[in-house]
Amino acid sequence: MRYLLFALLGLLATPFFAQQKPNIIYIYADDLGYGELGCYGQAKIKTPHLDQMAAEGMRFTHHYTGSPVCAPARCILLTGKHAGHSYIRGNYELGGYTDDREGGQMPLPEGIVTLPKLLKTAGYATACIGKWGLGMANTTGAPNQQGFDYFYGYLDQKQAHNHYPTHLWENGQWDNLDNDLPLVHKRLPDSTEATQAVFDRFKGKEYAMDKLAEKALDFIEKNKAQSFFLYLPLTTPHLALQAPQPIVENYLDLFDDTPYLGQKGYYPNQYAKATYAAMIDYMDAIVGLLLRSIKELGLDENTLVLFSSDNGPTFDVGGVDTEFFNSTAGLRGRKMDLYEGGIRVPFIARWPGMIAQNSVSSLASSQYDMLATCANIAGLEPPPNDGVSLLPTLLGTGEAQSSKGYLFFEYPEKGGQVAIRVGNWNGVKSNMKKDRNAPWEVFDLIEDPYETKNIAEQHPEVLQQFEAILKREHQQAHIRDWEFVNPKFD
Numbered sequence: 014m015r016y017l018l019f020a021l022l023g024l025l026a027t028p029f030f031a032q033q034k035p036n037i038i039y040i041y042a043d044d045l046g047y048g049e050l051g052c053y054g055q056a057k058i059k060t061p062h063l064d065q066m067a068a069e070g071m072r073f074t075h076h077y078t079g080s081p082v083c084a085p086a087r088c089i090l091l092t093g094k095h096a097g098h099s100y101i102r103g104n105y106e107l108g109g110y111t112d113d114r115e116g117g118q119m120p121l122p123e124g125i126v127t128l129p130k131l132l133k134t135a136g137y138a139t140a141c142i143g144k145w146g147l148g149m150a151n152t153t154g155a156p157n158q159q160g161f162d163y164f165y166g167y168l169d170q171k172q173a174h175n176h177y178p179t180h181l182w183e184n185g186q187w188d189n190l191d192n193d194l195p196l197v198h199k200r201l202p203d204s205t206e207a208t209q210a211v212f213d214r215f216k217g218k219e220y221a222m223d224k225l226a227e228k229a230l231d232f233i234e235k236n237k238a239q240s241f242f243l244y245l246p247l248t249t250p251h252l253a254l255q256a257p258q259p260i261v262e263n264y265l266d267l268f269d270d271t272p273y274l275g276q277k278g279y280y281p282n283q284y285a286k287a288t289y290a291a292m293i294d295y296m297d298a299i300v301g302l303l304l305r306s307i308k309e310l311g312l313d314e315n316t317l318v319l320f321s322s323d324n325g326p327t328f329d330v331g332g333v334d335t336e337f338f339n340s341t342a343g344l345r346g347r348k349m350d351l352y353e354g355g356i357r358v359p360f361i362a363r364w365p366g367m368i369a370q371n372s373v374s375s376l377a378s379s380q381y382d383m384l385a386t387c388a389n390i391a392g393l394e395p396p397p398n399d400g401v402s403l404l405p406t407l408l409g410t411g412e413a414q415s416s417k418g419y420l421f422f423e424y425p426e427k428g429g430q431v432a433i434r435v436g437n438w439n440g441v442k443s444n445m446k447k448d449r450n451a452p453w454e455v456f457d458l459i460e461d462p463y464e465t466k467n468i469a470e471q472h473p474e475v476l477q478q479f480e481a482i483l484k485r486e487h488q489q490a491h492i493r494d495w496e497f498v499n500p501k502f503d
Contacts, residue, residue: 033239033240033315034135034136034137034240034390034391034392035240035315035316035317035364035390035391036240036241036242036243036307036312036315036316036317037132037137037241037242037243037316037317037319037387037390037391038242038243038245038303038307038316038317038318038319039090039242039243039244039245039319039320039321039383040245040247040300040303040318040319040320040321041087041090041143041244041245041246041247041321041322041323042247042249042250042296042320042321042322042323042359043083043144043173043246043247043248043249043250043251043322043323044250044251044252044322044323044324044325044326044327044348045249045250045293045296045322045326045358045359046322046325046326046335046338046340046341046342046354046358047325047340047341047342047344047353047354047357047358047359048338048339048340048341048342048343048344049250049293049326049338049340049359050063050064050067050293050297050359051063051064052064052067052068052072052359052361053072053342053359054339054342055338055339056339057267057268057290057337057338058290058293058294058338059263059290059294059297060293060294060297061297061301062297062298062300062301062304063297063300063320063361065301065304066300066304066318066320066361066363067361067363067371068370068371069363069365069370069371070318070361070362070363070364070368070370070372071361071362071363071368071369071372071373071374071406071407072359072360072361072372072373072374073359073360073361073362073373073374073375073376073378074373074374074375075357075375075376075377075378075458076321076357076358076359076360076378076379076380077356077357077358077377077378077379077380077420077422077434078090078321078322078323078324078325078356078358078379078380079095079096079099079379079380079381079422080096080099080102080324080356080422080424081324081325081348081349081350081351081355081356081424082103082104082323082324082348082349082424082426083104083144083146083170083251083323083324084101084103084104084105084118084119084146084147084170085099085101085102085103085104085424086323086324086380087101087145087146087147087246087323088100088101088121088147089101089380089381090128090323090380090381090383091127091128091129091147091159091244091384092125092126092127092128092381092384092398093126093128093381093382093383093384093385093395093396093398093399093400094381094398094399095379095381095399095420095421095422095486096421096422096423096424097421097423097486097487097488097498098399098486098488100121100122100125100491101118101119101121101147102423102424102425102490102495103424103425103426103494103495104118104170104426105118105119105492105494105495106118106171107119107149108169108171109171110171110172110174110196110197110198111196112179112180115149115168115169115171115172116149116169117146117148117149117152117154117168117169117170118146118147118148118154118169118170119147119148119154119492120147120148120149120152120153120154120155121147121148121153121154121159122153122154123153123158125159126396127159127160128160128242128244128383128384128387129141129159129160129161129242129244130159130160131160131384131387131388131391131393131395131396132160132242132387132388132391132393133160133162134393135240135391135392135393136239136240137239137240137241137242137391138162138163138236138239138240138241138242139160139161139162139163139241139242139243139244140161140162140163140164140165140229140232140241140242140243140244141156141161141163141164141166141244141245141246142163142164142165142166142225142228142229142232142243142244142245142246143166143167143225143244143245143246143247143248144166144167144170144173144246144247144248145164145166145167145168145170145246146167146168146169146170146173147159148168149168149169150168150182150185150186151185155168155185156168157184157185161244163184163232164182164183164184164185165181165182165183165184165188165224165225165228166181166182166221166225166228166246166248167181167182167221167248168182173221173248173251174197174198174251174252174253174279175194175197175253175255175280176217176220176221176222176248176249176253176255176256177190177192177194177216177217177218177219177220177221177255178190178192178194178221179192179193179194181221181224190217190218190219190221190224191217191218191219192217192218192219193217194214194215194217194280197253197279197280198275198278198279198280199275199280200274200275200276200278200281201274201275201281207272207274207281207283209283211281212272212281212282212283215253215255215280215281215282216255216258217255220255220256220257221248222247222248222249222295222296222299225245225247225248225299226299226302226303229243229245229303230302230303230306233303233306233307233310233312234306234310237310237311237312240391242387245303246323247296247299249292249293249295249296250289250292250293250296250326251327252278252279252327252330252331252332252333253279253280253282253331254273254279254280254282254285254288254289254292254331254332254333255280255282255288255292256288256291256292256294256295257291257295260291260294260295260298261284261287261288261291262287263291263294264284264286264287264290264291264294265284265287267287267290268286268287268290268337270284270285270286270287271285272284272285273285273331273332277329277330277331277332278330278331279330279331279332280331281332282332285332285333285334286334286337286338288332289332289333289334289338290338300320303318304318304363313365314364314365314366314367316364317362317363317364317367317368317390317407318362318363318364319360319361319362319363319383320359320360320361320362321358321359321360321361321380322358322359323358324348324349324355324356324358325340325341325344325346325347325348325350325354325355325356325357325358326340326341326347326348326354327347327348328347328348328349329347335347341353341354343462343463344357344462344463344464345463345464345465346464349424349426349427350427350430351422351423351424351430351431351432351441351443352432352441352464353439353458353462353463353464356422356432360378362407364407367407367408368407368408368409369409372409374406376403376406376412376413377420377434378401378403378406378413378420379400379420381398381399381400382400382401382402382403382413383400384396384398384400385398385400385401385402385403386400386402386403386404386407388402389402389404390404399417399421401413418435418436419433419434419435419482420433420434421433421482421486423487423498425446425490425494425495425496425497428443428444428445428446428447429443429444429445429446429447429497429498430442430443430444430445431445431483431487431498433479433482433483434458435475435478435479435482437457437458437459437460438455438456438457438458438472438475439455439456439458439464440453440454440455440456440469440475440476440479441453441454441456441464442454442483445497445498446497449497449498449499449500452469453469453476453479454467454469455467455468455469455472455475455476455479456468483498487499489501
């Protein structure tokens with residue numbers, strides 16, 4: 014079937030495509046909820062370019078991240094291994110927030126197979142521009158050690174809590190920015206008057222998202238004559254609440270806004286709701302710039318552009334009001350939860366002439382499918398992985414078929430959680446660090462998409478199926494902090 018699909022690709026493609034493998038751009042939002050784009054029902058935030066991207070391509074309605082937080086989600090995306098097999102399973106933080114204590118997260122090891130390493134074997138130029146979170150420059154996890162020819166952005170995801178940082182990284186070298194902001198998570202003293210001058214202290218000069226967009230456009234321009242893979246993990250709308258003032262002003266009259274003084278972490282902000290909306294709006298504008306660039310360079314019909322998010326929207330800290338924006342479209346849970354609101358994310362695919370316009374897929378799929386999908390597109394046999402190629406679904410030649418028939422999730426933080434989806438059934442176990450044999454909650458996602466009715470007692474046969482999958486799919490974690498399913502430590 015794989016070779017038949019590539020024969021079809023060759024018949025449908027332009028003459029240029031016959032000589033050059035398709036370019037792949039994967040854009041990754043940070044903490045963007047399932048309901049925060051117009052094409053997914055958002056009514057208060059403007060996202061015209063992503064809405065247009067969905068109109069010109071395919072929108073998935075049951076797509077999932079691999080994990081409900083940053084670092085493991087990124088590892089799972091790039092390695093094609095679900096959270097029961099993934100090397101990184103939680104946000105294992107090293108160092109601190111200040112520049113002198115920048116330590117990053119647990120690094121990826123040597124010898125691991127990553128998506129960029131795989132695509133380089135097919136002749137692709139590779140770049141990661143944005144937030145990395147899988148190891149600092151002097152570790153085995155550095156992006157240039159994991160298959161990327163070029164890197165620009167944040168190595169330490171804690172530094173990305175500030176969108177006006179003192180520096181970013183370029184191929185392992187410190188790149189100074191013209192910013193000098195107070196320590197992130199600095200709240201205003203209770204005695205401080207919330208004046209304009211006070212809030213202005215938390216505004217910088219060089220917005221990191223502008224630098225990321227500049228470098229991404231430059232990479233595309235420089236590599237237009239060869240096949241390229243651009244992984245673009247953008248940093249919004251992850252907190253802190255910071256956005257260019259002209260975009261914020263577009264929303265000032267739309268919401269009943271109140272100042273946020275930093276009581277729940279991250280920088281204070283004078284217009285919390287307007288700034289949050291502006292961050293998503295600005296990200297959308299950057300997507301528009303990228304789409305315009307590939308069209309102007311004549312790359313449109315030979316470039317697959319994918320867009321998703323690393324997890325659901327943040328729990329309400331830092332001044333964010335996800336209830337106000339209906340950020341999960343009513344789904345239960347938030348970031349750090351294995352309920353639908355924490356792991357179901359937007360997924361849009363655009364490839365003119367290859368993916369049908371205005372198409373919608375309800376296929377239950379995951380970001381650990383990306384390695385197999387991109388390998389298929391590049392004409393490669395994927396290495397062993399937990400995913401399935403979504404190319405048949407994207408091209409409309411059939412539905413992607415998983416040999417396993419289920420999606421698997423586990424997350425060691427927030428008490429220890431497991432989730433498994435089989436067909437319409439979703440099973441969730443919580444608080445497993447206290448009770449390894451915690452009961453399953455079972456939901457019918459078609460009849461009860463918001464997971465309000467636990468019907469576990471009515472379906473003992475489903476519980477048996479979930480237990481068998483959990484036993485089969487969980488591999489022992491390599492550190493104590495992440496092992497909660499079958500701990501062998503006292």
